[in-house]
Amino acid sequence: MATNLQQFVTSISAGLIAGIRTILGSAAMVTLIMPGSLGGAGIAPALEVLLIGGAVLAAAVALLSTYPGAVAQVQDGPAVILGVMATTMAASMQNHAEPALIILLVLASANAAAIITGLVFYGLGVYRLGALVRFIPYPVIGGFLAGSGLLILMGAGSVLTGVDLSKLRVDMLIEPMRIARWIPGIAFGIIMLLVLRRFSHALLVPGMLFAGVLLYHLGVMAFGVSMADAQSAGLLLGPFPERGGLDFPAWTRLPVESWRLLIPQIPTFGAIVLVCVVALLLNASGLELATRGDLDINRELRATGVANFASGLLGGTVGFHALSASLLGYRMGANSRWIGVTAGIMCAIALVAGASALAYMPKGILGGLLFSMGAGLLLEWLYDGWHKLPRQDYIIVCLIVAVIGSVGILAGVAVGLAVAMAIFVLSYSRVRVIRQELTGSEYRSNVDRSPAVLEQLKERGDVIRVIKLEGFIFFGTAYSVLTQIQHLISHPGERKVTHLILDFRDVPASDSSAMSAFAKIHGYCERNACELIFTRMNETIERQFKHAGLDPDIVNVTFFPDLDFALEYCEEKVLAGESSSKLPVDFSIWDKIAAALPAGTPISAFKAYLTQRTYKAGEYLVKQGGPPTEIIFIESGRVTVRLAFDDGRSIRLRSMTMGTMIGEIGLYLKQPRSASTIADHDTYAYILTAEKLREMEQRDPPLANALHYAIVALLSQRLAGTNGLLQRLMS
Numbered sequence: 001m002a003t004n005l006q007q008f009v010t011s012i013s014a015g016l017i018a019g020i021r022t023i024l025g026s027a028a029m030v031t032l033i034m035p036g037s038l039g040g041a042g043i044a045p046a047l048e049v050l051l052i053g054g055a056v057l058a059a060a061v062a063l064l065s066t067y068p069g070a071v072a073q074v075q076d077g078p079a080v081i082l083g084v085m086a087t088t089m090a091a092s093m094q095n096h097a098e099p100a101l102i103i104l105l106v107l108a109s110a111n112a113a114a115i116i117t118g119l120v121f122y123g124l125g126v127y128r129l130g131a132l133v134r135f136i137p138y139p140v141i142g143g144f145l146a147g148s149g150l151l152i153l154m155g156a157g158s159v160l161t162g163v164d165l166s167k168l169r170v171d172m173l174i175e176p177m178r179i180a181r182w183i184p185g186i187a188f189g190i191i192m193l194l195v196l197r198r199f200s201h202a203l204l205v206p207g208m209l210f211a212g213v214l215l216y217h218l219g220v221m222a223f224g225v226s227m228a229d230a231q232s233a234g235l236l237l238g239p240f241p242e243r244g245g246l247d248f249p250a251w252t253r254l255p256v257e258s259w260r261l262l263i264p265q266i267p268t269f270g271a272i273v274l275v276c277v278v279a280l281l282l283n284a285s286g287l288e289l290a291t292r293g294d295l296d297i298n299r300e301l302r303a304t305g306v307a308n309f310a311s312g313l314l315g316g317t318v319g320f321h322a323l324s325a326s327l328l329g330y331r332m333g334a335n336s337r338w339i340g341v342t343a344g345i346m347c348a349i350a351l352v353a354g355a356s357a358l359a360y361m362p363k364g365i366l367g368g369l370l371f372s373m374g375a376g377l378l379l380e381w382l383y384d385g386w387h388k389l390p391r392q393d394y395i396i397v398c399l400i401v402a403v404i405g406s407v408g409i410l411a412g413v414a415v416g417l418a419v420a421m422a423i424f425v426l427s428y429s430r431v432r433v434i435r436q437e438l439t440g441s442e443y444r445s446n447v448d449r450s451p452a453v454l455e456q457l458k459e460r461g462d463v464i465r466v467i468k469l470e471g472f473i474f475f476g477t478a479y480s481v482l483t484q485i486q487h488l489i490s491h492p493g494e495r496k497v498t499h500l501i502l503d504f505r506d507v508p509a510s511d512s513s514a515m516s517a518f519a520k521i522h523g524y525c526e527r528n529a530c531e532l533i534f535t536r537m538n539e540t541i542e543r544q545f546k547h548a549g550l551d552p553d554i555v556n557v558t559f560f561p562d563l564d565f566a567l568e569y570c571e572e573k574v575l576a577g578e579s580s581s582k583l584p585v586d587f588s589i590w591d592k593i594a595a596a597l598p599a600g601t602p603i604s605a606f607k608a609y610l611t612q613r614t615y616k617a618g619e620y621l622v623k624q625g626g627p628p629t630e631i632i633f634i635e636s637g638r639v640t641v642r643l644a645f646d647d648g649r650s651i652r653l654r655s656m657t658m659g660t661m662i663g664e665i666g667l668y669l670k671q672p673r674s675a676s677t678i679a680d681h682d683t684y685a686y687i688l689t690a691e692k693l694r695e696m697e698q699r700d701p702p703l704a705n706a707l708h709y710a711i712v713a714l715l716s717q718r719l720a721g722t723n724g725l726l727q728r729l730m731s
Contacts, residue, residue, distance in 0.1 A: 007333075007334050007336060008336070008338065010329070010332050010333055010334035011069075011329055011334040011336035011338040011339050011342070012338060012342050013332065014069075014328040014329040014332050014334060014339045014342075015071075015338060015339040015340065015341065015342020015343045015345075015346070016342060016343075016346060017203065017206060017328060018058070018071045018073075018322075018325040018328055018339060018340070018342070018343035018346075019054075019058075019342060019343040019344075019345070019346025019347060020206045020346065021073075021205055021206055021325060022054040022058065022073045022074070022325070022343055022346070022347055023051070023054070023346065023347060023350045023358075024205075024206065024209050024369075025073065025074070025076075025369075026047060026050035026051055026054055026074060026347075027047065027237065027358050027361050027366055028366045028369045028370050028373075029050060029074065029076060029079040029370075030043055030046045030047045030050055030237075031043075031155065031158075031159045031237075031363070031366060031367070031370070032076070032079050032080055032082075032083040032152070032155045032159075032370065033046050033049075033050070033079055033082050033083050033086060033106065033110065033317075034046040034083075034086065034103070034106065035083075035086050035087045035090040035091075035102075035106070041099055041100075041103060042099075042102075042103040042106065042107075043237060043238075045103060045107055045247070045250075046103075046106070046107065046110075047358065048246065048315075048351060049107050049110050049111070049250070049315060049316060049317050050074050050316075050317060051316075051347045051348075051350055051351040052311065052314055052315050052316035052317075052347075052351060053074045053110075053114065053311045053316030053317040053318070053319055054073060054074055054316075054319070054343075054344070054347035055316070055344045055345070055347035055348040055351060056307060056310050056311040056314055056316050056344070057072035057073065057074065057307045057308070057311055057316070057319040057320075057344075058071055058072055058073065058340045058341070058343040058344035058347065059340060059341050059344030059345075060072070060303070060306055060307035060310055060311075060344075061303050061304060061307045061320075061321065061340060062337045062338075062339065062340020062341050062343075062344070063337060063340075063341070064299075064302070064303035064306060064307070065299070065300060065303050065321075065340075066295045066296045066299050066300060066303075067287060067291070067293070067295055067326065067335075068335050068336055068337045068339075069326055069327075069328070069329035069330055069334070069335040069336060069337075069339050069340070070287075070300075070321055070326045070340060071321070071322055071325035071326045071328070071339060071340045071343050072304065072307055072319050072320055072321050072322065072340065073319050073320075073322040073325060073343075074316075074317055074318070074319040075276075075279065075318075075319050075320060075322065076148070076152055076373055077145075077148050077275045077276070077279050078113065078117075078272045078275055078276055078317075078318045078319070079317075080148055080151045080152050080155060080409075081268060081271055081272050081275065081409055082106075082109065082110055082113060082272065082317070082318075083151075083155060084151065084268075084408065084409065085109060085265050085268045086106040086109065088265075089102065089105060089106065089109075089261065089265070090102050090106070093105075093261070101255075101258065104250055104253060104254050104258075105254065105258060105261060105262070107250030107315075108250040108251045108253075108254040108258075108259075108262075109262060109265065110250070110316075110317035110318070111249055111250055111251040111312045111313075111315060111316070111317065112251060112262065112269065112312065113269055113272050113312070113317060113318045114308045114309070114311045114312030114316055114317050114318040114319075115251075115308070115309055115312035115313065116269050116272075116273060116312075117272060117273050117276050117305075117308045117312075117318045118304075118305045118306065118307070118308030118309030118310070118311070118312060119305065119309060120273045120277070120305070121276070121277070121280075121301050121302070121304045121305030121308060122301070122302055122305025122306060122309065123305070124277065124298070124301045124305075125298045125299065125300070125301030125302030125303075125305060126298075126302065128298045129298075130281065130297040130298045130300075130301050131297070136278055136417075137396075137416075137417070137420040137421075137424070138393065139389065139392075139393035139394075139396040139397050139400075139416070139420060140396065140400065140413065140416040140417055140420050141278055141282065142381045142385060142389070142393070142397045143381070143396055143397040143398075143399070143400025143401060143404075143412065143413075143416045144275065144278070144400060144404075144409070144412070144413055144416070145377050145380075145381060146377055146378055146380075146381035146382055146385075146397055146400070146401045147400050147401045147403075147404030147405070147409060147412050147413075148275075148374075148377060148404075148409070149373070149374040149375065149376065149377025149378040149380075149381070150374065150378060150401055150404060150405050151374070151404065151405075151409065152370055152373050152374030152377070153370075153371060153374030153375060153378065154374075154405075155370055155374070156185075156189070156367045156368075156370035156371040156373075156374055157367075159185075159363055159366060159367035159370060160181050160182040160185040160186065160363070160364060160367035160368075160371070161173065161178055161181070161182055162178060162181065162234055162363075177233045177234065177235065180220075180223075180233075180235055180364070181234075181235060181362075181363055181364040181367065182364070182367070184216060184219070184362075184364045184365075184368070185363075185364035185365065185366075185367040185368040185371065186368065186371060187368070188208075188212045188364070188365055188368030188369075188371075188372075189367070189368035189369065189370075189371030189372040189375065190371075190372075190375075191208075192205075192208055192212075192368065192369065192372040193371075193372040193375050193376055193379070195208065196372065196376065197376070197379070209365065209369065212362075212365045212368065213361065213362060213365055216362040216364060216365055217360075217362070220235065220362075227360070231359075234363065235362060235363060235364065236359065236360055236361065236362055236363065237358055237359055237360070237361040237362075237363060237366065238358070238359020238360060238361075239359055246351070247315075248315070249313065249314060249315030250315060251312070251315075267410055268410065270410075271409055271410050271413065272318060274413070276308075276318060276320055277301075279320060280300065280301070280304060280320040280321060281297065283320065283321045283322070283323040283326075284297055284300055284321060287321065287323060287326055287327070291327070291330055300321070304320050304321070307319075308320075325343070378401075381397050381401075382397070382398065382401070385397055392423055396416055396419050396420055396423070399415060399416065399419060400412045400413065400415065400416035403415045403416075425474075425476055426476075431471065431477065432480075433469050433470060433471050433473060433477040433480065433481060434467055434468070434469060434481060434484060435468045435469065435470040435506065436466075436467075436468040437465065437466070437467050437468075437488070438465070438466045438468075439461055439462040439464065439465055439466070440457065440461030440462065440463065440464025440465070440466070440499070440567065440570060440571065440574070441457065441458050441459070441460075441461035441462045442461075443466055443567070444457060444461065444567060444571065445564050445565070445567035445568035445571055445655075446564050446568075446652060446653060446654040446655060447568050447571070447654065447655040447656070447657065448654055448655070448656040448657065448660040449657050449659070449660070450589075450657065450658060450659030450660065451589075451591070451592065451659065451714075451717075452659075453575065453657075453659075456575065457571060457574070457575070460495070460574055461571070461574065462492075462493065462494065462495055463495050463496065463497055463498045463499060463574060464497075464498070464499045464501070464567070464570045464571070464574065465488060465497050465499070465500050465501065466501045466503060466563070466567070467481075467485070467500070467501065467502050467503065468503045468505070468506065469481065469502060469503065469504055469506065469507050470506035470507060471506070471507065471508075472507070472508060472509055472510070472511070473507055473509075473510040473511065473514045474510070474511035474513060474514050475511060475513040475514055475516075475517065477514070478510075478511075478513075478514035478516075478517035478518060479517045481517065481521070482517045482518075482520055482521050482524075485500070485521055485524070485525075486524055488500075489524065489525065489528050489530055490528075496528075496529075496530075497528075497530050498529065498530055498531065498574075499530065499531050499533065499570040499573065499574070500525055500530050500531070500532050500533065501533045501534075501535055501563070501566050501567070501570065502521075502532070502533070502534050502535070503535045503536055503563050504534065504535065504536050504537040504538070504541060505535075505536040505563070507537075507538075507541065508538070509540065509541065510541050510544060512544060512548075515544060515545065515548035515550075516548075518545065518548070518550060519548060519549060519550060522550055522555065522557055526555075526556060531556070531558065531570075531573075532556075532557050532558070533557070533558045533559075533560060533566050533569070533570070534550075534557065534558070534559050534560070535559070535560045535561070535562065535563045535566045536560075536561065536562065536563055537559065542559065562652075564652065565652075568655070589633060589659055589660060589661055589710060589714070590603055590633075590659070592709075592710040592713055592714065593606055593706050593707055593710040594606075594706075595710075596705070596706035596707075596709040596710055597702065597703070597706045598702045598706075601702065601703070605700075605703060606703050606706065606707070607686065609688060609692045609693075609695065609696050609703070610633070610686040610687060610688050610692070611686065611687045611688075611689070611692075612684070612685075612686060612687075613684075613685055613686075613687050614682065614683070614684050614685075615637070615639075615679040615682070615683045615684075615685065616679065616682060617679055617680065617681040617682055618678065618679065619678070619679050620676060620677065620678055620679075621639055621662065621677040621678070621679060621683075621685070622662060622663060622673050622675075622676060622677040623673060623676050624643070624644055624673055624674065624675050624676040625672050625673060626672060626673045627672065627673075628663065628666035628667045628669070628670060628671060628672065628673060628690075629667075629689060629690050630663055630667065630687050630688060630689045630690065631661055631662070631663045631664050631667055631687075631688045631693075632661060632662040632663055632677075632685050632686070632687055632688075633660075633661045633685060633686040633687075633688070634656055634657065634658055634659065634660050634661065634662070634683060634684075634685050635658060635684045635685055635686060636658050636683065636684045637657075637658070637679065637680070637681060637682055637683025637684055637685075638655060638656065638657050638658075638679075638680045638681060638683065639655070639656050639662070639677050639678060639679050639680060639683055640652055640654070640655045640656075640677070640678055640680055641653045641654045641655070641656065641662070641675050641676070641677050642675060642676050642677075642678060643674070643675045643676075644675075644676065653675055655680070656677075661711075661714075662677055664711050664715075665715075667690060667693070668711075688707075693707075
C-alpha cells in the first residue's frame with residue numbers, strides 16, 4: 001500500500017512539474033504564434049488555444065500511449081511554422097481586414113493544423129506506415145531542426161526588441177525601455193543555455209524561470225518603475241483585454257468566406273505535418289533508448305492522431321510527445337498515466353483561471369527562454385555537428401539553415417531533400433553493383449565431365465563470362481554496368497567473349513529507367529556476336545525486362561531460372577563448337593586408373609572385378625539415405641544427382657557424363673547416401689561393390705592401389721578447382 005501511495009505521489013509530482021513547464025512554454029510560444037504587428041490584442045486568445053492544446057494533448061496521449069508516462073505538449077517546431085504563417089497572413093491582410101478577423105484567422109489556422117495533423121497521424125498509424133518516415137535523410141532532419149532554431153532565435157529577437165527584426169534599427173536598441181527587455185533577456189537566455197548544456201534535471205527549467213521572473217520584477221522595482229508603467233511600456237506580457245469567459249473554438253467562429261484565405265497556406269500545413277511526424281518519431285526513438293523499452297510506433301501515431309484531432313476540434317493546436325517531460329516519471333522512479341493526466345489538469349486549471357495570472361510575465365524572460373531554445377538547436381547542429389557529422393552532411397545542414405533563414409522553412413526542407421537525394425544518387429551510382437566477374441574456365445556448371453572435356457573447358461571456358469549483380473539497380477548503376485560490359489567485350493583478352501551471363505540473384509528490384517541501359521547492353525552484345533543470358537531474376541524484374549522489349553519471343557536473349565543450367569547451356573555450346581579431334585574419347589577415369597597400374601597390366605584386369613549394368617531413363621542408380629555399398633563408373637549416358645528436402649522440393653547438385661564415377665566418398669566414409677542419382681536417359685555403367693573392393697585389396701593390391709590413386713587424384717583435382725574458385729570469389 002505504501003509503495004503504491006508513494007508511486008502515486010511521485011507521479012502527481014512529475015505531472016505538476018510537466019504541467020508548469022507546459023504552461024510556461026505556452027506563454028513563451030504565444031509570442032511566436034501571434035504576430036507582433038497586432039499588438040497585444042491576440043495574446044490572450046492565442047494563449048487559450050495553446051493551453052487547450054496542452055490540456056487535451058497531455059491527457060489523451062497519457063491514456064492511449066504505449067508508454068504510461070508519456071507526456072504530450074504543444075511544441076516549438078510547429079509553433080514557429082504557425083508563427084511564420086501568421087505573420088505572412090497578417091502582413092498581406094493588414095490594409096484591408098480588421099485586426100479581429102486576422103486574429104480569428106490565425107487561431108483557426110492553429111485549430112486546422114491540429115485537425116489535419118491528427119488525421120495524418122491516425123492514418124499513418126492505422127496503415128502501419130510509421131517506419132516509412134525513418135527514411136528521411138538524417139542531415140535533412142538536422143537542418144530542419146537547426147533552421148527551426150534560427151527561426152525561434154529570430155522570434156526571440158522580435159520579442160526582446162518589440163519590433164520585427166527586418167525593421168529594427170541600431171538606434172532603437174539603446175532606447176531605455178528596449179534595453180530593459182533585450183539585455184536581461186539575452187543574459188537570461190545565455191545563462192539558461194549554458195546551464196542546460198552542462199546539467200540535466202527536471203526542475204532546472206521551471207526553477208530558473210521562477211528565479212528569472214522574480215529577479216526581473218525586483219530589478220524593475222529597484223529602478224522605481226511601477227507595475228502599471230511596466231505594462232504600458234511593453235515590458236510585461238499583459239495587460240490583456242477583458243474577456244467574458246472562453247469562446248467557442250475559433251474554427252467555428254471564422255466566417256465561411258474567410259476559409260479561402262487559408263488555401264495558399266496548404267503547403268505550410270504540409271510542412272507542419274511533416275515536422276510533427278518526424279519529431280514524434282525522433283522523440284519516440286529517444287524515449288525507447290532512454291528507457292530501454294520498446295514502443296509500438298504505430299500505436300503512438302494513432303494516439304497522437306486522436307489527441308491532435310480532439311485538440312483541434314475543441315479549439316487547441318498541434319503537439320506531440322515531449323521527450324524530456326515523458327522521462328520525468330522514469331527519472332523520478334514512477335511511470336504512470338497520472339503524470340500526463342496531471343499535466344493536462346494543470347493546463348486546464350490555468351485555462352479556467354484565465355490568462356491574467358500570466359499577464360505579469362516579463363517579455364524579456366520569455367524572450368530569453370526562446371533565445372536559449374533557438375540557440376540550443378543551432379549550437380547542437382552547427383557547433384556540435386561540426387565534430388560529429390560527416391562533412392557532406394554538415395554542408396547540407398548549413399545549406400538548409402541558410403535557405404530557411406533567407407527564403408523560408410518549406411524551401412529549406414525542399415532544398416535539403418533535393419541535395420540529399422542528389423548526393424545519394426551520386427554516391428550510390430559509384431557503388432560497384434557487379435559483385436563478381438568470373439570466366440567459364442574457373443566457374444563451371446555442376447556437370448561432372450571426363451577429365452579431357454574438363455581440360456578443354458579450362459582452356460576454352462574464358463569465352464563464357466559470368467557477371468553477378470547485387471543491390472538495387474537504377475539508371476546510375478545500370479549505366480556503370482553497361483560501361484564495364486562494353487569494356488569487357490571490347491577488351492576480352494586472349495579469346496573473344498561469346499556468352500555473357502548476367503546473374504540477378506542478389507538484385508531485389510530495378511528501376512524502370514534502368515531498362516534502357518540493359519537494352520543497350522543487348523544491342524552491344526548482338527553487334528559483337530555475344531549471346532546474352534539472364535539468370536535468377538525475380539518475377540517483377542523479369543516482367544520489367546519483357547515490357548521493355550527484352551523478351552525471348554522478340555529478341556535474341558535467353559532467360560534461365562538457375563545459374564547452373566545457364567552455365568551448362570553455355571558449356572554445351574562451346575564444346576559443340578570444338579572439332580572432335582580435339583576431344584580425346586578415351587581420356588576418362590579409366591585412363592587415370594590405367595596410368596596408375598603396374599607396367600604391362602591391362603585395364604581389363606581391373607574391369608574383371610566390375611559388374612556391367614544398364615539403367616533406363618528415370619531409373620535410380622542411388623537413392624538418398626541408402627547404404628554405401630558400391631562405386632558406379634559411368635561408361636556412357638548421363639545421370640543427375642539430386643538432393644531432396646523434407647517439404648518435397650529437390651535441387652540438382654551435379655550432372656555426370658561418361659568417364660565419371662559416383663559413390664566413392666560414401667563408400668570410403670561408410671555413410672548413407674546423401675543424395676539420389678537418377679539416369680537422365682539410358683545409361684551404361686560398371687559397378688564395383690564393397691565386397692569386390694575388399695577382394696581386390698586382398699588378392700591384387702596393385703589394382704586396388706591404382707584405384708585408390710585415381711580416386712585421390714580426382715578428388716585432389718576437384719579440391720584444387722574449388723580452392724581456386726574460392727580464392728577468386730573472395731578476391
